[in-house]
Amino acid sequence: MDRSPQVRGLLDAGLPIRVIKQLLPCLKQPRDILVSDVTPETIATLERERERMDRRVECPVRSREALSAYVETVRRIQRAEEAAGCGPTAPARA
Secondary structure, eight states: OOOHHHHHHHHHTTOOHHHHHHHGGGOOSTTOOOOOSOOHHHHHHHHHHHHHHHHHHHHHHHHHHHHHHHHHHHHHHHHHHHHHTOSTTSOOOO
8 A cells, every 4th residue: 555645644744754663653544644443652752742843833823923012013003103204204304
């Protein structure tokens, strides 16, 4: 049975090869990523991987939120300066 589509799907889902090796004996149907005959150890491994993925996702999300807050602050300051006539788009004074 060709398991390459299953392996590709698991890799695309972010699972490392070491975890996929553990899952290979459980993969029964071609082109399915569903796992049957799962042991408690396999479930624990998958849960740890999900938690690891969550941690990896949290950092870029926090960075994006911080960047968004910074951009909004800069825009708010620019709008206030423009309203006061002293921002970068304010008319030049002679």
